[in-house]
Amino acid sequence: MSRSPEAPRRRSPVARPLHRARPTDGRSAPAALLAALLLALVTPPVRAQSTDADAPVADVGAADDVGAAQFALLCARCHGLAGDGKGAEVLDRPARDFTAGGFSFGNTIEAISRTVSFGIPGTPMPSFGEALEPDVVEALARHVRTLAHVTEDATEEETILRVDDRPVALRGGLPPITEDAPAHPRGLLLGLPGGLTFEYRVPDLALLGVRLGDLAKRTDWTGRGGSTLEPLGRVVWLNGAGAPDPMTWASPRGPTEPVTAELRAIRTPASGATLTWDALAPDGTLLARVTEHVAAVSSPLGAGFARTLVVDGLPAGRFDLFQAASPGAALVEYGKRSVVAREEGGVELVTATWRAGDDQTDGEVLFATSPRGARLAFPSDGRRTFTLLTLWPAAWEEPATPEQETQLRATLDAAHAAALPEVDR
Amino acid sequence: MTSRRTALGRCTQRRGAPRTARTVHPRRRDRRRGATTIAALLALATGAAAQEGEPLTEGEPVAEVAAADTAVTRAESEHWVVERYVTPEGELLEVGGLDWMPDGRLVVSTRRGQVWMVEDALADDVRDARFSLYAEGLHEGLGLNVLEVPDGDGTRHALYVLQRGELTELRDEDGDGRAETWLRVADDWGLSGNYHEFAFGLPDDSDGHLYLSLNLGFLSPEWWLGRSVAEYRGWVLRVDPLTGETTPWAHGFRSPCGLGFDRHGRLLLTDNQGDWMASTPVYAVQRGAFHGHPASLDWTPDYLDNGLHASVEQPSEVPRTPPAVWVPYEWSRSAGNLVPMPETFGPFTDQLVMAELTNGHLMRVQLEEVGGVVQGAVLPLRQRVGSVVRVAFADDGTLVGGLTNRGWGGLDPADGLLRVRATGTPPTEVDRVHLVDGGFEVTFTEALAPGLPVGPETASVLQYDYDYWWEYGSPERHQTDVAVAGASLSEDRRTLHIEVPDLRAAMCARVTLHDVVGESGRPLLHDTFAYTVNQLADGSHTDELVAKTVPPPPPRQSGKEGWLRLSYGDALDAWESTGWSLVDADLDPDDRSTFRVTPGVNALVNVGHGSPSHYRSRWDFGSGTYHVEFMLPEGGHSSVWVQGRYAIELTDDTHGLPEWSHGTGAILRSFDESTPARPPRADAYTGAGHWHVLEIDFEAPRFDADGAKTDDARFREVRLDGAVIHEDVAFDMPSQLGLGGPGDEVSLGPLVIAGQTGPVALRTLEFRPDREAQPSTEGWLSLIGGDDLAGWTHLPPEAAGSEDEDPSWLLEDGELVGEGPASWILSPKGDYTDVSVRASVRVNDGGDAGLLLRAAVEGDRVVGYEAQINTSFADPSRTGGLHGVAPVKVELVPAGTWFDLEVDVTDEPDGTRVRIAVNGVVTTDHLDTSRRFASGHVALQQHHEGGVVRIRDLRVKRR
Structure with a gap:
């Protein structure tokens, strides 16, 4: 809606009705009444009934005057001056009684503005969008809401959720985690004490990213509801730019197929948050029952997070699990650990440990790194526990001596051990 | 306001203990600001008592x-x-x-x-109820x-x-x-x-x-x-x-x-x-x-x-x-x-x-x-x-x-x-309602008062039904008071039988009981019920439903509305041709295989010296009804090509028909000759020297998004002088020698009448495009809301009217009417750039008006891209053209007839494109390389005293 500098805009400053004078127009008497009331409305109103002293009073001033004036001019003829539906106009059905609530498309400013602009096709409610400027439409909508006694929405602050001292699961729609990622109508935020939030899309339980900060704003507690959550934490780790690849599985002599993860349960006891899910083949065959723990980690090296997967697999074959490196990073391969330079500085250090049953090691498990991230491949029968530890050391130096290497390994082993949930011991 | 911390993660309560320790905001109360004021003022004005209830307060014991x-x-x-x-x-x-x-x-x-x-x-005591949070975050x-x-x-x-x-x-x-x-x-x-x-x-x-x-x-x-x-x-x-x-x-x-x-x-x-x-x-x-x-x-x-x-x-x-x-x-x-x-x-x-x-x-x-x-x-x-x-x-x-x-x-x-x-005091109420043969049986929660008079006046019945349509809700339709023939009470005085012999199925019934009192002395607490009579109880059955499908909107008015006259007034303007002239014509008495032409206005004939061209419309058409009036000399031959591709043969048979011909009204064979020519079903051609009317109801081929054809072109019906000569003919490819080639089919194409195969005379040429009964309103905002023109500007300002003068423009029953001396009216918004405007328009005989886009005031005039609205006024520029730039001179629409006008203005890389369509046919497609108008209002012009222009359903769509 740009305005050409060449074409001057001229508007009649006063909106006057342009009826041809009709001597038999029976509305002349109420018109005078309306005019008197209109005059009364544009002067500061006397409050006939006191409202609560602590109720914040919005800026009623000029905007309300415009809304009230336009309402009297355009709307009162059908909806009545009090908005009670008792206007003079004869319609095939009663005009909406705003005082009784129950708006056709919602009572938010946005919904009422849209109804005023477009009308309601198929009903006597006309469209006013081309006759009124947007700010006038909004003033009208605000005025209509006062007639309808719409209770105040939850304020910004009221919708902000923060995690206290136990983990929290939050279900809701998720907005795109990055610009190019999609929104997810079925989403999950697992918030841990200390400020880490794990963001999942529910249909395949892909971990989209990890955030640090407050949990989320429940915007769907306002208006008509149904809007997405607004995660509040800053994204500190992103899995494959927010649209990760699924885990795969291959039977001993078969092709590699993507695995569907189907949620079974979310648990948030004080001891930590877990997801239980089934790994399914494309044809629906159950491949494994998985329990996924997420935890915040702090170690002498730095802070980070751990994902522990307890996999109870069934058929012979191999799983392949991938955890992407944060985007924009260069990878240096270290065999049992991957070190990735982060865009915002520092490195991302990913290490993995695993156990099969009571064994501490398992030669059939492969942990490898690639330019895209870290990969775990393992047999799909039996029970194995994996922990993927992602740390962000503030300062990093490659160990130069065997002693430094040993020291680093010990630190990491300790961090791994601490990250394992008690349940699994 | 303190932040709302939820106790997510904190559960300090034992199971069942009331929740207390939370940082919370003050409980919100109902807010009634403006409503109070208006209600109070209204009360002052009308003397009625304003109805206000007490807002509910938390924490106080409430019995009610x-x-x-x-x-x-x-x-x-x-x-x-x-x-x-x-x-x-x-x-x-x-x-x-x-x-x-x-x-x-x-x-x-x-x-x-x-x-x-x-x-x-x-x-x-309701206050003793204790709340504890069991789960949150769902x-x-x-x-x-x-x-x-x-x-x-x-x-x-x-x-x-x-x-x-x-x-x-x-x-x-x-x-x-x-x-x-x-x-x-x-x-x-x-x-x-x-x-x-x-x-x-x-x-x-x-x-x-x-x-x-x-x-x-x-x-x-x-x-x-x-x-x-x-x-x-x-x-x-x-x-x-x-x-x-x-x-x-x-x-x-x-x-x-x-x-x-x-x-x-x-x-x-x-x-x-x-x-x-x-x-x-x-x-x-x-x-x-x-x-x-x-x-x-x-x-x-x-x-x-x-x-x-x-x-x-x-x-x-x-x-x-x-x-x-x-x-x-x-x-x-x-x-x-x-x-x-x-x-x-x-x-x-x-x-x-x-x-x-x-x-x-x-x-x-x-x-x-x-x-x-x-x-x-x-x-x-x-x-x-x-x-x-x-x-x-x-x-x-x-x-x-x-x-x-x-x-x-x-x-x-x-x-x-x-x-x-x-409370323990049972109410006196209707208990059960049953529909019985001939009426209702109403049972009460207690016996009615002894001696209570009961008769036809005890009940009144109103029946109604609803519309079933996409529109939002339905008012009650067909409201009918239905006579109550009688009412009687059972012996135990608990059941009232109401006789309603004329009760109808597939309607609701609102029944109100009057003066009914229980033996407790209490009147009925609720005296009205609504019963949905899907079926009657008399053994009959109806397939109708209470919510009845509403018939579609009525079709366009019959008559000339919807037609475009392609040869009226300036008969040649709408056609590309050489060698055709507007003349009077009849058969040359000396040589009946040709015409005798004299100066006149009654026929279009390809008399030209040298070789005349075909008669080809300037504009392209699609589905609709084509009306061609023609006359052939003896042995004459021509053909009518819909979209230049689907042909009807016109051949005079005075001297017999050539071997390849199937007579006037035949459909010519297909391009690859796989489909032979189809002779007309009836022999309606009455000979040379007579005027005939050929009408073709045509359905254009349809294509998918990739341009592949999904539906063949069809002649739904072809009539010669009123007789049906073809019905439901599909073309898997065009007729031989049509425009383009065998595979070249289009949704819009010219009407062509062959002029190179011998003399032929034409007169009334008309086309009525197929239109949707109700064009979609998606994205189209009405420019006329309510019943006044608040926000519109007038030029000159006096045109807005005064105590002595009626305004030049006013709204009458949803129609914008312009009369009086020259004036313009400009829309409230003036920032339209790429935009489409459509309306139904009617202008009187001798009237002249215009619809302007990107309009602005320049001195004492309003200028912009002006779509002309003119039937018969002296200005040769007529409806369908871009005034002053790309005029249309043929008189497409008769005076006093409603037509649909759509104007689109779009900025393109090489200039501003202005398209004008009348009744759905694009009659102007002009590129203004000078980009004269960049943005502006939608405006209407009334040209002179005596003209009356009417506009209905004026809608605009920004693109």
């Missing part, structure tokens, strides 16, 4: 919910006490689900995704069920909550009073992300299945039409909670907020008034059946298998199951669930309580089967209690109601819980 009492609600309060629970400070319970735990606790789920346990909900919770399920050899009670996207079982496995375990039971339905896609529930049947219902979405731009854009939106689903198996159950719903079973095992569902829903319906849901809103048909096997999408603007042919009860508009706009009344609640038999959230009523609904169809009555129970959306009974007969109306509005209070109990 006293919002805007009326006489009836005060009377109701003598029989039903309504008490409001005290919810924890700072918490808002927008209730979505209610049920009872086996230990007597009430469980409540809310729109905010919380689940609360309420202990002592039935305590004598994605809404608009249904809840505590269900006894098998557990090994025994059973346990499982708590199910319906989130927006999942049916979830909540468990408190560590016994700390909080459900830390959420088990996914089922989520086999679609979510597109649209705000309106709520999931409601959650009743159980006798086999332990749970039922849920799914809302449609309302998306831009046609946000008033509900759509089913994700799986099973608009459906009821049945879930086996033990296996998660989900079965699609029924469809055709819009916003199915309330589900519940009655005592007869019927699944009842309430939907909300809106598109395809005339009022609030109560359905007895039929498995596998379609219940009215077409959007959800997309997920039925028929539609899925064939990749079809149901129209949301045209009624479907699929038979629909009608509602059992239509709730009148004044009682309900949005209803919640129904729940059967226990005997402990009140003196009522076999009926249900229904929650109503906009008026804030509790209603009574009762059902019966008549003629094999479920139907029944509805009437108020306890009104104006607040926006109640969920109701549930406790075993002791207490009715608990959960409230919410956020986003749509309704009667306050708008959140929380209430309970309703009988």
Whole structure:
């Protein structure tokens, strides 16, 4: 809606009705009444009934005057001056009684503005969008809401959720985690004490990213509801730019197929948050029952997070699990650990440990790194526990001596051990 | 304002202890600012007492919910006490689900995704009820069920909550009073992300299945039409909670907020008034059946298998199951669930309580089967209690109601819980209503007063029905007072028989009882009920439904409206030709194989010296009716080519027909000769020297998005002098020697009459394009809202009228009329750049007007891209042309006839394109390389005194 500098805009400053004078127009008497009331409305109103002293009073001033004036001019003829539906106009059905609530498309400013602009096709409610400027439409909508006694929405602050001292699961729609990622109508935020939030899309339980900060704003507690959550934490780790690849599985002599993860349960006891899910083949065959723990980690090296997967697999074959490196990073391969330079500085250090049953090691498990991230491949029968530890050391130096290497390994082993949930011991 | 910290993660309460330690905000109160003022002023003006109720205050003991009492609600309060629970400070319970735990606790789920346990909900003092938070963080919770399920050899009670996207079982496995375990039971339905896609529930049947219902979405731009854009939106689903198996159950719903079973095992569902829903319906849901809103048909096997999408603007042919009860508009706009009344609640038999959230009523609904169809009555129970959306009974007969109306509005209070109990004084009420042969049988909760006079005046009956259409709701139609022939009371004085012999099926009946008093001396508490007569009780059967499909809008007026005259006035302007002239013509008496032409205006003849061209229209046409009048000399030959491609032969047979010819009216053979020429079905050609009328009803070929042809061109009907000579002829390829080649077919093409094959005379050439009866209004905003021209500017300013002068422009019955001396009127907004404007226009004989886009005032004129509106005024520039730049001189539309005008202005890389279409045919396609007008108003011009221009349905669309 740009305005050409060449074409001057001229508007009649006063909106006057342009009826041809009709001597038999029976509305002349109420018109005078309306005019008197209109005059009364544009002067500061006397409050006939006191409202609560602590109720914040919005800026009623000029905007309300415009809304009230336009309402009297355009709307009162059908909806009545009090908005009670008792206007003079004869319609095939009663005009909406705003005082009784129950708006056709919602009572938010946005919904009422849209109804005023477009009308309601198929009903006597006309469209006013081309006759009124947007700010006038909004003033009208605000005025209509006062007639309808719409209770105040939850304020910004009221919708902000923060995690206290136990983990929290939050279900809701998720907005795109990055610009190019999609929104997810079925989403999950697992918030841990200390400020880490794990963001999942529910249909395949892909971990989209990890955030640090407050949990989320429940915007769907306002208006008509149904809007997405607004995660509040800053994204500190992103899995494959927010649209990760699924885990795969291959039977001993078969092709590699993507695995569907189907949620079974979310648990948030004080001891930590877990997801239980089934790994399914494309044809629906159950491949494994998985329990996924997420935890915040702090170690002498730095802070980070751990994902522990307890996999109870069934058929012979191999799983392949991938955890992407944060985007924009260069990878240096270290065999049992991957070190990735982060865009915002520092490195991302990913290490993995695993156990099969009571064994501490398992030669059939492969942990490898690639330019895209870290990969775990393992047999799909039996029970194995994996922990993927992602740390962000503030300062990093490659160990130069065997002693430094040993020291680093010990630190990491300790961090791994601490990250394992008690349940699994 | 302090931040709202929820105690997420903190559970300091033991199971059942009341919640206290939370940092919370002050509880919000109702705010009534402007309304108070206006109401007070109105009261001053009219002398009426303003109706205001006391806002409800938290924490005080309330015996009554006293919002805007009326006489009836005060009377109701003598029989039903309504008490409001005290919810924890700072918490808002927008209730979505209610049920009872086996230990007597009430469980409540809310729109905010919380689940609360309420202990002592039935305590004598409602303030003694204690709330504790059981779970939070769910994605809404608009249904809840505590269900006894098998557990090994025994059973346990499982708590199910319906989130927006999942049916979830909540468990408190560590016994700390909080459900830390959420088990996914089922989520086999679609979510597109649209705000309106709520999931409601959650009743159980006798086999332990749970039922849920799914809302449609309302998306831009046609946000008033509900759509089913994700799986099973608009459906009821049945879930086996033990296996998660989900079965699609029924469809055709819009916003199915309330589900519940009655005592007869019927699944009842309430939907909300809106598109395809005339009022609030109560359905007895039929498995596998379609219940009215077409959007959800997309997920039925028929539609899925064939990749079809149901129209949301045209009624479907699929038979629909009608509602059992239509709730009148004044009682309900949005209803919640129904729940059967226990005997402990009140003196009522076999009926249900229904929650109503906009008026804030509790209603009574009762059902019966008549003629094999479920139907029944509805009437108020306890009104104006607040926006109640969920109701549930406790075993002791207490009715608990959960409230919410956020986003749509309704009667306050708008959140929380209430309970309703009988006072012990039973009301005098209608108990049951039965439809019987010839009328109604109404049973009362007590015997009526002895000696009460009873007769035809005891009852009045009004019948009405509704429209079934995409429009939002329907007023009551065909309201008819139906005579009550008589009324009689049974011996025990408890049953009134009302004779209504003229009662009609497929209509609702509103029955009001007059002067009915019980033997207790009390009058009837509620004197009116609404009964939905789907079928009569006399053994007859009707296939009609109460909500009747509304006929489509009436077709365009007959006559010349909709036609374009291609040879009227300047007969050659609309055609590209050389060697044709406007003359008078008849057969040359000396050589009847040619014409004798003299100066005149009655024929177009290809008399030119040298070789005349074909007569080819300047413009391109598609589907519609082509009207060509022609005359042939002896032995003459020509042909008429629709779109230049589908040809009818014109050959005079005075001297016999050549071998290749099949006579006048034949369809020429196809390009590759695979389809031979088709002779006319009837011999209607009457010879040389006579004028004939050839009319072709043509359907242009259709193409898909890649340009591949999906439908052949067709002659629907061809008539010669009124006789049908062809019917339903499809062309798999054009006629031989048509424009382009065998594969070159188009949606729009010129009309061509052969002029190179011998002399032929033409006169009236007309085309009537096929138009949609109701063109889509999607994206088209009306420029004329209301019934005055507020915001429009006049030039000169006096044209706006004054005490002495009528205004030049005014609105009369929705038509913008321009008269008087020269003036312009400019739209309120002046920032249109790429824009389309359309309207129906009519100008009188001698009148001249214009529709300008990107218009602005320049000195004492308004300039812009001007589409000319002129039939017969002296200015040679006529309707269809761009005034001053690319005129159209032929008189396309007769004076005083309505036509459709559309003007599009678009900036293109090389200039500004202006397109003008009359009755859908593009008559101007001009590129203004100078880009004279960049932006501006929509304006209308009235050219001179004596002209009258009328404009209807003026709409604009920004692009």
